[in-house]
Amino acid sequence: MGAVAKTNETQAGDGDTRRKILLILLERAPVIASDIAEQLQLSTVGVRRHLDNLVEDNLAEAVNPRQNPYEPKMRGRPAKTYRLTDKGRSIFGHEYDSLAAAALATLREVGGDQAVRQFARKRIEAIVEGITPADVSDQSIEDTAKSLVEAFSRHGYAATVEANRNGLQLCQHHCPISTVAAEFPELCEAEHQAVSEILGQHTQPLATIADGHGICTTNIPLTPIKHS
Incomplete structure (x- = not known):
């Protein structure tokens, strides 16, 4: 009985670790095994075992490492990075996709493209409601970007924002409406x-989950919009 109980505890622990790794892949992908191991305070070997199992189950996939152009090139082979597959993302839910798509299709038939655009505008206004637009200072823009990240994350986007060489990069590691x-x-x-209006900055969409990319990425150069 003792051996059976210990086996069950081990399986339960593995299941909990697996869920934590899936969540990290959702929020931070593409990510390397050693970074996951550091965050969870586990061995890299153990994390790689979980990642291999997730790949085998078609919940995750290994992707080609991307070298940051602003970091010095390192010798040796770059570490393998991982992200969720569509099947892996589905674990976190895409509720009512079919219903929403059917409703929007009907809206377009009745009111045309303008009606769909108006609906989309009202939807995002509800998400960012209460966020004060940024002023011209870089600090205000960064603080407002963080408020946007919090608002998007509350609505299931697993959003992050990071400073880069030329401004900010807003990422959404999950999109609850990507199918629609x-x-x-x-x-x-x-x-x-x-996002552009609230930050007072131009935005440069680089990739979207809806188009098949792993992350929605928007570059935000810190250049104020000039109004005529």
């Missing part, structure tokens, strides 16, 4: 427009 947004890009367009 693939059919109705007005949803993404409204998000980008709202």
Whole structure:
């Protein structure tokens, strides 16, 4: 009985670790095994075992490492990075996709493209409601970007923001409406427009989950918008 109980405890612990790794892949991908191990205070070997199992179950995939152009190139082979597959993302839910797509299709039939754009605008306004637009200072822009990240994350986007050489980079590691947004890009367009208006900055969409990328990435150069 003791051996059976110990085996069950081990399996339960493995299941908990597996869920934590999936969540890290959702929020931070692409990520290397050693970074996951450091965050969870586990051995890199153990984390790689979990990652191999996730890849085998088609919940995660290994992707080609990307060298940061602003970091010095290192000798040797770059560490393998991992991200979730569509199946892995589905664990975190894409509720009511079919219903939402059908509703928007009907809205387009009845009211045309403008009606869909108006709906998308109202949706994002509800998400960012209460966020005070940034002033011209870099600190205000960064603080407002963090408020946007918190608002998006409360709505299931697993968002992050980081400073880069030329400004800020806003990432959404999960999109709860990606399936619908693939059919109705007005949803993404409204998000980008709202972010630009609140930050008072131009935005440069670099990648979207709706288009098949692993992360929605928006570059925000810290250059104020000039109003005529």
